[in-house]
Amino acid sequence: MNKMKPPKYFHRFFKWFCHPDFYEELAGDLEEMLQEDVEARGMKYAHWKYRREVLKLFRPSVLKEFRFNFSISVSLDMLKNYLKVGFRNLKRDKISAAINIIGLSLGFASALVIFLYVQRELQVDSYFEHGDRVYRVINDERPHSETGRLLATVGPPLAPTLAQEFPEVEKAVRLRYTDNVVFESGVHQFYEDDVIYADKDFFHLFSFPLAKGNPATALSKPNSIVLTPEMSRKYFGDEDPIGKSILMNQETSLQVTGLLEENPRKTHLNFDFLISFETFRVPFGYPVTLESWGWISFHTYVLLKEGVNPLSFDPKLADFVKRHVFTDRPVRASYHLQALPDVYFQSKDMMNSSEHKHGNLSYIYGLLAIAFLILLVAGFNFMNISTARSIRRAREVGMRKVLGARRINLIIQFTSEALAVSTLSVLLALFLFELCRVPLFDYLNWQLDFGYQDYLILIPFLVGGTFALGILSAVYPAILMSSFKPLNVLKGKIKSGGKEMNIRKVLVVLQFTITVGLIISSLLVSQQMEFIRNKDLGFDREHVVSLQMRTDDFLDRFQLGKQLFSRHPEVISITAGDVINGDYGSVPITPAGAEAGIAMHWMGGYFDYCSTIGIEVIEGRDFSYSHPRDTLTGIIINESAQRALGWEDALGKKLQVNTNIDGEVIGVVKDFHMHSLHDPIEPMVITVPRTRMQNIILRVGSVEEVDQLIAELQKDWAQIAPDLPFHFSFLDDNLNRQYESDRQFSRLISFFGGLAIFIAGLGLYGLIAIISTYRIKEIGIRKVLGASVINIYFLLCRNFIFLVIIANLIALPLAWWVINDWLKQFSYRTEIHFSSFVLAIFISIGIALISLSYQVIKTAMSDPIKAIRHE
Amino acid sequence: MQGKYLGEFQEVVMLTILVLDDNAYGVSIKKELKNRLNRDCSRGALHTALTRLLEKGLITSEMGGANAKRGGRRKRYYTVTNKGKVALKEAKEMRDQLWQAIPDFSLKIV
Numbered sequence: 017m018n019k020m021k022p023p024k025y026f027h028r029f030f031k032w033f034c035h036p037d038f039y040e041e042l043a044g045d046l047e048e049m050l051q052e053d054v055e056a057r058g059m060k061y062a063h064w065k066y067r068r069e070v071l072k073l074f075r076p077s078v079l080k081e082f083r084f085n086f087s088i089s090v091s092l093d094m095l096k097n098y099l100k101v102g103f104r105n106l107k108r109d110k111i112s113a114a115i116n117i118i119g120l121s122l123g124f125a126s127a128l129v130i131f132l133y134v135q136r137e138l139q140v141d142s143y144f145e146h147g148d149r150v151y152r153v154i155n156d157e158r159p160h161s162e163t164g165r166l167l168a169t170v171g172p173p174l175a176p177t178l179a180q181e182f183p184e185v186e187k188a189v190r191l192r193y194t195d196n197v198v199f200e201s202g203v204h205q206f207y208e209d210d211v212i213y214a215d216k217d218f219f220h221l222f223s224f225p226l227a228k229g230n231p232a233t234a235l236s237k238p239n240s241i242v243l244t245p246e247m248s249r250k251y252f253g254d255e256d257p258i259g260k261s262i263l264m265n266q267e268t269s270l271q272v273t274g275l276l277e278e279n280p281r282k283t284h285l286n287f288d289f290l291i292s293f294e295t296f297r298v299p300f301g302y303p304v305t306l307e308s309w310g311w312i313s314f315h316t317y318v319l320l321k322e323g324v325n326p327l328s329f330d331p332k333l334a335d336f337v338k339r340h341v342f343t344d345r346p347v348r349a350s351y352h353l354q355a356l357p358d359v360y361f362q363s364k365d366m367m368n369s370s371e372h373k374h375g376n377l378s379y380i381y382g383l384l385a386i387a388f389l390i391l392l393v394a395g396f397n398f399m400n401i402s403t404a405r406s407i408r409r410a411r412e413v414g415m416r417k418v419l420g421a422r423r424i425n426l427i428i429q430f431t432s433e434a435l436a437v438s439t440l441s442v443l444l445a446l447f448l449f450e451l452c453r454v455p456l457f458d459y460l461n462w463q464l465d466f467g468y469q470d471y472l473i474l475i476p477f478l479v480g481g482t483f484a485l486g487i488l489s490a491v492y493p494a495i496l497m498s499s500f501k502p503l504n505v506l507k508g509k510i511k512s513g514g515k516e517m518n519i520r521k522v523l524v525v526l527q528f529t530i531t532v533g534l535i536i537s538s539l540l541v542s543q544q545m546e547f548i549r550n551k552d553l554g555f556d557r558e559h560v561v562s563l564q565m566r567t568d569d570f571l572d573r574f575q576l577g578k579q580l581f582s583r584h585p586e587v588i589s590i591t592a593g594d595v596i597n598g599d600y601g602s603v604p605i606t607p608a609g610a611e612a613g614i615a616m617h618w619m620g621g622y623f624d625y626c627s628t629i630g631i632e633v634i635e636g637r638d639f640s641y642s643h644p645r646d647t648l649t650g651i652i653i654n655e656s657a658q659r660a661l662g663w664e665d666a667l668g669k670k671l672q673v674n675t676n677i678d679g680e681v682i683g684v685v686k687d688f689h690m691h692s693l694h695d696p697i698e699p700m701v702i703t704v705p706r707t708r709m710q711n712i713i714l715r716v717g718s719v720e721e722v723d724q725l726i727a728e729l730q731k732d733w734a735q736i737a738p739d740l741p742f743h744f745s746f747l748d749d750n751l752n753r754q755y756e757s758d759r760q761f762s763r764l765i766s767f768f769g770g771l772a773i774f775i776a777g778l779g780l781y782g783l784i785a786i787i788s789t790y791r792i793k794e795i796g797i798r799k800v801l802g803a804s805v806i807n808i809y810f811l812l813c814r815n816f817i818f819l820v821i822i823a824n825l826i827a828l829p830l831a832w833w834v835i836n837d838w839l840k841q842f843s844y845r846t847e848i849h850f851s852s853f854v855l856a857i858f859i860s861i862g863i864a865l866i867s868l869s870y871q872v873i874k875t876a877m878s879d880p881i882k883a884i885r886h887e
Numbered sequence: 888m889q890g891k892y893l894g895e896f897q898e899v900v901m902l903t904i905l906v907l908d909d910n911a912y913g914v915s916i917k918k919e920l921k922n923r924l925n926r927d928c929s930r931g932a933l934h935t936a937l938t939r940l941l942e943k944g945l946i947t948s949e950m951g952g953a954n955a956k957r958g959g960r961r962k963r964y965y966t967v968t969n970k971g972k973v974a975l976k977e978a979k980e981m982r983d984q985l986w987q988a989i990p991d992f993s994l995k996i997v
Contacts, residue, residue: 041962044953044957045913048914069930069931072929072932075931
């Protein structure tokens with residue numbers, strides 16, 4: 017009779033749950049019924065019936081006694097024994113133990129670092145008492161015009177008017193960021209960039225604790241200033257700053273009314289000083305007042321009353337805007353509320369948002385992925401080494417089974433061993449972390465203040481991590497080892513190879529896939545960074561120096577400075593104006609006769625501006641002392657502007673810049689990268705500014721003896737501006753700031769990539785050490801039969817190299833895909849060269865060979881006689 | 888006492904075992920129940936009943952009679968013990984007494 021097999025998985029399931037006393041009878045009955053059903057009604061019905069019967073047999077009278085098993089296995093004495101044997105095993109094979117522990121602890125330490133960083137990022141702005149009700153008003157012009165912008169700021173009258181008209185609004189606060197402020201107290205005088213004018217209710221919305229002063233009144237009077245502890249120390253040393261005065265821009269005396277308890281770190285607000293908004297004056301030359309709705313430069317935050325739904329508030333805002341803002345303006349926009357947590361993470365693309373700090377969610381996800389991958393590489397080491405060593409412990413497993421251990425006992429045994437190892441690793445990781453965190457945070461440029469109380473936050477992470485790591489990496493080896501059949505083991509029949517060999521191969525491939533992925537990513541990222549460093553930006557970035565000078569009589573002092581500085585032979589030319597730092601205004605540019613203007617960037621520069629900075633003039637001329645009227649009517653445009661205006665020949669054409677400057681084009685300059693390479697080159701006009709300039713710009717011949725030059729310039733400075741701080745910077749420094757987060761990413765990926773390579777190499781070293789001992793006899797025989805050391809070397813390495821090559825084949829396209837995506841954020845990017853892929857392949861194979869070679873050569877050189885005799 | 892009480896299904900199973908004489912094992916009992924009483928029960932339900940009867944000592948079992956149809960596994964043959972036979976008789980007598988105590992007219996189907 018042709019016999020029908022029962023459905024495999026149901027049969028297995030039945031075998032698993034059925035009490036052994038009943039198994040033979042019931043399985044026999046089931047199968048007999050199955051055969052009869054097949055004959056009577058066909059296979060489909062029979063199988064269906066079988067399954068039903070199995071499910072119906074799943075009842076207490078049939079089940080084996082699971083509970084009984086378990087109570088045996090957790091006995092404390094056995095646990096002690098497990099640990100004892102576990103430690104003996106660690107001691108016996110010190111290399112494997114060290115590799116496991118070092119790998120796991122490195123992985124864990126990096127996860128720890130990343131976890132801390134991510135946790136900090138996610139906590140930004142979460143400390144404020146009413147933070148869940150705080151919203152920022154943002155200004156969206158995009159739905160209303162094609163060239164519309166999305167702005168993080170609104171006009172100055174909005175906040176007070178909102179608070180007046182809407183009962184839902186509890187408080188509203190305006191912030192005005194200001195940079196280039198000179199503060200002076202006694203002998204200390206510095207330029208400061210992170211200064212905010214803030215309305216009096218600031219501390220109601222952003223409840224920074226004050227060490228001194230009353231938060232309710234600290235910002236209510238004109239000429240009040242609140243300091244961070246750092247700034248208090250900078251200006252007043254250890255003295256109590258409250259009531260002392262600070263001179264701002266050599267004209268306004270401010271009184272210190274508050275001192276923050278700590279420097280504001282965990283917030284998107286970026287400030288060292290808070291000045292009461294009442295102190296704010298419209299800057300010289302601005303054609304606006306504090307009643308101008310169109311002066312879109314003020315970050316405005318509102319605190320909604322409890323229970324007010326921000327969504328229902330949006331339409332009211334639209335109506336409000338219609339009534340007030342756009343009564344007299346052609347530009348239209350919608351105003352929205354942006355919740356406080358979104359301000360940090362989701363306003364990078366908004367205009368005027370560069371003044372505050374930003375978080376980058378994709379950066380956070382990337383970091384978490386890296387942490388996960390490194391842990392994976394370390395965990396795989398553990399699994400590989402444990403399974404490879406399992407043969408050594410097969411006898412123990414056999415013995416235990418003979419003495420009555422059930423499979424679950426063995427699984428618990430191996431898991432508890434792994435837990436012990438992972439506990440050791442976590443402790444070592446903490447030690448490593450403590451040892452490295454200061455230099456590491458420095459290297460990665462992470463400003464994390466880490467106190468000992470922070471270890472408390474880490475406890476659940478540490479405990480959870482220990483268990484997760486231990487259990488996950490133990491599961492497979494434990495199941496494998498516990499499955500050894502005692503008889504086979506004791507007869508010595510267990511051999512390496514088969515299933516666990518395949519899994520080991522898969523794990524090695526995965527490890528190297530991750531490693532190669534990180535290598536190639538870091539190669540390509542650093543290639544892009546190199547590209548940024550070397551790209552011809554269209555101006556001279558290395559030889560241009562700027563000196564900051566903020567004063568009302570800029571031009572007079574500039575004349576004196578020009579005279580003094582030009583005595584030095586290293587100084588080639590001198591001008592004044594804006595430095596290239598990616599931060600310019602945007603104004604409408606209207607050709608004569610046209611009705612509507614085009615938005616373009618606007619820079620300010622003085623005579624000889626282009627030649628000093630090194631921008632190439634392709635038509636017409638630079639601002640020139642021989643044409644003094646340039647200060648009134650001279651306009652220089654770049655090629656992009658020429659294209660945007662649709663002009664063939666721009667020279668002599670009339671233009672209106674920002675409704676208040678009428679002039680004509682005197683020169684066209686070659687497009688230069690006035691923004692970072694993230695952004696494309698945009699239309700730009702340069703005029704001599706109507707507001708005061710703030711920088712003296714020098715072009716120097718050589719930067720070899722720069723210290724000496726600085727000293728000379730500083731001497732001159734004492735004559736030009738003895739009342740102002742000497743603040744000196746190369747153009748390069750300003751530019752580099754634009755790539756800070758990219759450089760950080762680059763450093764990060766090369767650091768953790770290096771770590772992953774190290775851990776993976778370590779794992780390979782451990783693996784070959786074990787495997788070569790298993791094959792020692794084989795190698796001995798091969799040598800006796802005439803194999804050379806080189807033959808043996810290739811024999812042992814061949815398989816691993818093959819795996820590494822497979823890993824490369826998987827990793828290269830993946831890495832290409834990811835990095836291509838990353839590169840897309842740059843408008844100007846390096847080409848992905850074939851060569852970096854080849855390099856990555858060589859590096860990975862090289863690492864593999866280095867990790868393998870020591871052991872392999874040792875084995876290959878060993879005396880064959882000893883190996884063969886070895887039993 | 889629980890041991891005394893004989894459930895209806897358990898009684899039917901015991902009677903079936905007696906009917907099958909020396910060929911009473913899982914599948915044959917199940918088939919007999921189906922054929923004679925048109926009663927479909929799962930092997931699981933039958934197992935529970937048989938286990939209870941074994942616990943009460945009303946039946947015993949022994950292994951034997953493997954064949955290829957069963958994947959080479961042995962059958963478990965069930966036989967009713969003397970104690971079981973006594974219990975069956977008692978159950979029948981109890982029921983007969985009840986029958987006899989019923990007044991004739993009560994059984995008329997109305």
